[in-house]
Amino acid sequence: MSTVLVSLLVLLSFFQQSIENKPPNILFLIADDWSFPHAGIYGDELVRTPNFDRMAKEGALFLNAYTASPSCSPSRASILTGRYPHENESGGNLWPEWPAQYPTYVGLLEKAGYFTGSTRKGWGPGDFKVSGMAHNPAGKSYADFETFLKDRPVGSPFTFWFGSSDPHREYVANTGIQSGMRLEDVVVPGFFPDNDCVRNDILDYYFEIERFDRECGQLIRKLEEIGELDNTIIVITSDNGMPFPRAKANLYDFGTRMPLVIRWPQKINPGTVVNDFVNFVDFAPSFLEAAGLTPEKMSGQSLWPLLNGEKQLRNQVFLERERHANVRKGNQSYPMRGIRNHRFLYIWNPMPERDPAGNPSVHQAVGQYGDVDHSITKFLIMAMEGKVSSGMPDYFSLAFGQRPEEELYDIEKDPYQLRNLAGDSSFAKTKKEMRQALLEWMKTTGDPRFENPRSTYWDELRYTPDYQMQDIDWQKEIKDYRVKPAVGTVKEILCLPEIPADR
Template sequence: MNRFAFITLLVLLASLAGVQSHAFAEEVRPDIIWILAEDISNELACYGEPGLQTPSIDALAADGARYERAYCTGPACSISRSAMMSGVYQTRIDAHDHRRIGSYTFPAITQYLRDAGYYNAKGCGYSGKTDLNFKPAETLFDGNDWSSAKTGQPIFAQITLDGTHRQDANEKKWRAIRKRSSNPVALEDIRLPPYFPDTEEIRMDWAVYLDQIEHMDTQVGEIIARLKNEGRYENALIIFCGDNGRCHLRGKNWLYEPGLKVPLIIKWPGGKRAGEVVGGMVSMLDVTATVVDVAGAMPSERLDGNSLRAPFTRDLIFGARDAGGEIADHIRSVCDGRWKYIRNYVPSIGYTESKYTRTHRPMRKIMLKMKADGKLSAAQLLVLADTKPTEELYDLERDPHEIRNLASDDAHEQTKHRLAQQLDLWIELTGDTGLLEMKAGGKTR
């Protein structure tokens, strides 16, 4: 092993080592409320997104720490949630295919929290979605609301807000609400990524997405109000995040920034770290490790995350996408903060969407028509290409929208080689079950 590979191995081992939990310093262990909004990237007012208002989430961010670069491990709900609830990369435990239950039985973090004396509640008046691709070793939750906890018992509540989950029924619902609303997001106020054509129909599609976020914000306000009314807010650890990136083209299902990067706000007990903004990279696996750490739980398996109770950011972020629906695509990525390297193992199928996701992206039909009419720019044609490059390399500092692929640029060969080696080491160290499956010929779906 050469010197570079050895140093890289040490960095990866450090990032994968995880942490063992230590009892929270407070005498009274905090309640832990984990709110997951579906299918959103950082389109919130507190992240600088124009055209919408999110006062409840903004207030939570003012009371806590806001993470500008938080990443899920896979760009679809069951993949990401499997990692968050197990505390390890989904590719470690055969949980990498969207909504296919893998062969592993593995403890969920609720098992660790229950052993530490916590009451585990799901939904609490909202969605109780779990959506895991592995078999939990024990029952996940103790009930559907924290009101069933014993007096004085600390609670862990996982609450899903599904109003931002995009599907045909939701689109019809939200377009109808938009027509009746006295204050819909104004089309002229929104900001579109450059890989979307700027037409009224496209702006409307984006505006409906922002309208859904505004409604979700009111639900966050309701949860916060309940916590305050019950005297739980001050001493609670409250986490708000997305389960995966936004359900638009180049987002959900893909390893570009909008598919992996999610909002993350953590309100700490006692007002600690109020107003803090963290610019470095963190993984949602670090959020899992934080929950276990703050609860004073003792995991039986080593976690792939590091607790955020002490300031921590990552040098490398890894992402993985495998089969979803009838599409068996395999993609891996690594990001060092500035540079993103993506490897496509099945480039021949291009940017094929499954039947399931095609119905959730009204913009796609519009863009296909514009493509046929020759009305799309080179950047807008990228996501409709019939094939993908085998390798992609992006300078996120100069090209945050990942439009200019530098993988074949000789000037960046060393950067590409370094990231490719780091990705290979991660794949080896984690025993990537998704790639093992692909090499074995895949499973019948």
């Protein structure tokens, strides 16, 4: 072997060791209200997500990633602190005060020498200034990623949070269909009526997913330009589920099961597929461990041993929510606790007399049934109150009706969680075992609802916005809504005030 070749091999080995010893950057890309499985690599044949799909092929694709809570603020707080929502005190609600008594991975990395920053939606909505924070807990705000990189000290590792507002509502109606997507290609979840107006609403949601994916691609290409792609942990995910009835703000899969890919060549083999359960509380300890720090007082566990092929106890995941919007008289929460495994979902509703989607008339925020964002899908289901067709689900009750204290669903046979088996004696053993596991988790993690299921703690916490909203004229919204395809295709479609449930 020639002297020159030996020298080159030694040099390559040196550079490889330098890369491996260098603290990794972290690029965290988070959508707002995006549900699993709405990405091409998950098998959705309509929505186009080439950048998410690329990161999955070059890294790890997660099939059972779950948000800690199906609500923006508590979900993002758990990402940052590595703690479950009920452990974050005020941080367990939407629009709260930031729980500054708990450190974040961003703050800990900053102390360790990382350059930190964020753009657009970080932690929130809520008030972090009243908690003494100089900037959003997700990082100091920058106009964009490029500006952040210009300010970065030479050679400093960084962590950057890109918080999109997509696919959060409101939508510009008909953006999806006019971009070339077709109504007939939409797979409508079983808890929605299947009609053209609902399909069009889903297309508009898809349009914003695609926009988020394009922006992720722009940041990834910037990493390639500066030569930092392979030394950066790239995460693409969402905070909670799609902004539709029985999805966002609910513990059913369309509220809690999230798209997730992670790329980091040093630890993850390309094309890795993870079927084990992971929770968003796992992000913070994973990031800290990657930077050589020891996570403390965090409930999550690092993902790197799992991604290195080690066996971990990840056969189930725990879920929860408290007050989402302020939509019940008395500022009341709607508490839920849940446990999900590969076969079943068990949900405990300790205050079943309360309205899960909010009061039928506006209390303070959003409007009627205010835990559900306004949309044509919501309004059409509201129009179905008391109108149930033979052989069809009661869409109104599924979206807005009160629920029993216990719910149990067989995910394999009932993927949309429509048939509650909690009262079926043949599933009594399963229900008992899952409830016991849930209670044990609540006890171990210090959940106040273990000792006092009817605690009003989260009812009494400050709700930070001071606006007062009014009831919306949803019947007019239905009459005014139009499905307007691209010019030269099918004719304009109207939404009737009372669409038959068995269409």
